[in-house]
Amino acid sequence: MGEPGHSRRALLKGVGGLVAACPFAASVARAEPHVTDAPLANHASQDDRTPFYGARQAGVVTPRPAHGMVASFAVVADDADALEALFRRLTERIAFLTAGGPVPVLDPKLPPADSGLLGPVARPDGLTVTVALGASLFDDRPWLRPLKPKRLTRMTRFPNDALNADLCHGDLTLQICANSQDATIHALRDIIKSIPDQLILSWKQEGAVPVVAPGPDGTAESARNFLGFRDGSANPDSRDEALMDRVVWVGAGDGEPDWATGGSYQAVRIIRNFVERWDRTPLGEQERIMGRSKMTGAPLDKLSASEFVGPDYAQDRDGRLTPLDSHIRLANPRDAKSDANLILRRPFNYSNGVTRSGQLDQGLLFICYQADLDAGFISVQRRLDGEPLEEYVKPVGGGYFYVLPGVETPSDHLGRALVAAAREPRDG
Secondary structure, three states: OOOOOOOOOOOHHHHHHHHHHOOOHHHHHHHOOOOOEOOEOOOOOOOOOOOOEOOEOOOOOOOOOOEEEEEEEEEOOOOHHHHHHHHHHHHHHHHHHHHOEEOOOOOOOOOOOOOOOOOOEEOOOOOEEEEEEEHHHHHOOOOOHHHOOOOOOOOOOOOOOOOOHHHEOOOEEEEEEEOOHHHHHHHHHHHHHHOOOOEEEEEEEEEEOOOEOOOOOOOOOEOEOOOOOEOOOOOOOOOOHHHHHHHOOOOOOOOOOHHHOOOEEEEEEEEEEOHHHHHOOOHHHHHHHHOEOOOOOOEOOOOOOOOOOOOOHHHOOOOOOOOOOOHHHHHOOOOOOHHHHOOEEOOEEEEEEEOOOOOEEEEEEEEEEEOOOHHHHHHHHHHHOOOHHHHOEEEEEEEEEEEOEOEOOOOOOOOHHHHHHHHOOOOO
16 A cells, blocks of 8 residues: 655646646546546546557556456466467457457357357457466476566565465466456456366455546546545656656566566555544544545645645654654655655455454555566565554455566467477576
């Protein structure tokens, strides 16, 4: 739940000038939303398409739609040929689902080609399916072990964690996002039906993002989490390609295996919120714990500002306004050293029903991306260990994964470079 990042609205001032000068400025602002902007009401369409083909997978810097899930699988693949077959089948299904199209009509004596959840035509609905690999896929296969990304490890327990083994790790994850819940569920069921012999579902967590009305200038606020605070105000600007190249995407000079260029490290955390306890906590204490105004998202040292204006810790060294142990201050001290710890957060809220003790099971499906897992999420989380917010949150699941590079052409497939590297003879 940390917030390391440069203010994503550093150029908001300039946008404001455009709004005043140009009647079309508001529509321009809506055309390029930030990854953690709340989805705008009445702007999504079932015909929305997010391109599947590209050097990098969609669903990382892509703005969040209203619905998302992470599904984790065990993989059945004993050699490079089996792994290639899996990747080719995944690529085929994802390419179809994200483009949309009519569902094949089969003999009624056979099982139908599709679940029918979306009707006779599967419309894309803004769907993205992002494929990532877990450490166990490499560790459990000697022929893949030398190719494991350098920083990919099994997620270990932090002091405040209460991890449920049934909700952790996996050989492969799918992050499935779309404008509607039906589209995400349809995609999951399609992939399970299409690849039952190689993918075994281990766990999944669904989530959603609140849909909001646009502001007067056409821009959206950050979405609120179930603690009532805006989540994403200080995210790095996902529209800044140079910044994303530094923060999110692994490059050729980053010391990773050659096949991994164009990928990213994904950290997933299922974080339960003790909402009943939080709702009985005084507002002033909530704001001191978070370091922001609950209603506006403004930093506590600039209460008249917007959520996109950063705090000035240099003028508040003793933490009189923004406590030294507040969530935003620990997550991102905003100094030269912490600039190396930037991550791109892309979370969803979840609500799973009621626990055996009669409490609401609600929280955050936290997802973030970074080029260096150690410098990114792990370093940020270590700064947060022991923070006052821990009284109200409890991580219960998740894992670390590596997002595969993208599929550039229809003749390409996911994991092509990894499979080719696995087939290369190696000494010893």
